[in-house]
Amino acid sequence: MDNVGVENQSTAMNVLGIDIGGSAVKGAPVDLRSGKLLGERFRVETPELITPRRMARVVVDIAKHFEWRGPIGIGFPGVVLNGTVKTAANLHPGFVDCDLARLVGEATHSRVHVINDADAAGLAEMRFGAGKGVRGTVMLFTLGTGIGSAIFRDGVLLPNSELGHLPYKGRAFEKYAAASVRKAHGLSWHEWGKRLNQYVGMMEMLFWPDLIILGGGVSARGDKFFRFLKTRAPIVSAKLLNAAGIVGAALHGGD
Numbered sequence: 001m002d003n004v005g006v007e008n009q010s011t012a013m014n015v016l017g018i019d020i021g022g023s024a025v026k027g028a029p030v031d032l033r034s035g036k037l038l039g040e041r042f043r044v045e046t047p048e049l050i051t052p053r054r055m056a057r058v059v060v061d062i063a064k065h066f067e068w069r070g071p072i073g074i075g076f077p078g079v080v081l082n083g084t085v086k087t088a089a090n091l092h093p094g095f096v097d098c099d100l101a102r103l104v105g106e107a108t109h110s111r112v113h114v115i116n117d118a119d120a121a122g123l124a125e126m127r128f129g130a131g132k133g134v135r136g137t138v139m140l141f142t143l144g145t146g147i148g149s150a151i152f153r154d155g156v157l158l159p160n161s162e163l164g165h166l167p168y169k170g171r172a173f174e175k176y177a178a179a180s181v182r183k184a185h186g187l188s189w190h191e192w193g194k195r196l197n198q199y200v201g202m203m204e205m206l207f208w209p210d211l212i213i214l215g216g217g218v219s220a221r222g223d224k225f226f227r228f229l230k231t232r233a234p235i236v237s238a239k240l241l242n243a244a245g246i247v248g249a250a251l252h253g254g255d
């Protein structure tokens with residue numbers, strides 16, 4: 001941890017990346033030049049839905065853990081417009097219309113930027129991972145509590161695409177094919193893989209991507225389900241795996 005001292009923080013090349021999720025918040029300082037974490041990820045479990053104010057305190061705790069005094073970038077699982085959260089499907093409803101950048105900025109006395117979590121993961125993969133140097137249309141999906149999406153055209157992000165909420169059988173598609181659904185409904189890898197294949201099939205039909213990247217914890221277990229995915233475009237696991245959300249949040253925080 002000695003390499004995250006105050007000295008490094010004075011340059012804007014290091015940013016504390018925070019990934020807010022449905023059941024935990026994770027953070028680590030990131031070197032924006034290499035995309036590498038400067039310390040071991042620090043994870044705070046949030047088993048029940050917590051309010052924005054309590055969330056701000058969790059971020060303060062993470063910053064304290066790293067003795068952090070520089071800029072902070074946050075990935076949030078909902079639509080984010082100019083630092084303000086507009087939707088929070090799997091989080092406390094109090095986040096809707098909350099200016100999270102300002103709230104956390106005041107709590108930490110830091111400059112804070114907020115971005116959608118899947119957009120953050122996409123930024124990281126495009127800069128350092130599976131999408132590096134890829135032109136055309138690249139789509140990234142994060143498979144976790146929900147399904148997050150990020151779309152890039154020639155490396156440029158179309159923010160807040162929210163394609164996990166496309167309706168399917170009268171509900172959001174994420175309620176049918178997210179990684180959490182496999183566990184909650186005790187689906188086999190084959191059963192879940194078929195659902196995921198329906199999802200990526202629909203995405204292909206609508207967007208004709210040149211590359212599809214799958215992120216979220218489950219992407220590390222591609223051997224269990226990639227064989228069920230029949231796509232036209234190449235489909236690969238996120239290279240940064242679970243760190244993508246933190247790294248991408250930090251990239252945004254350094255803007």
Ligand code: BGC
Nearest residue numbers: 077078079089118146147148
């Ligand atoms: C949210 C998205 C988020 C995704 C993954 C969805 O429920 O609406 O904004 O990217 O979950 O966390």
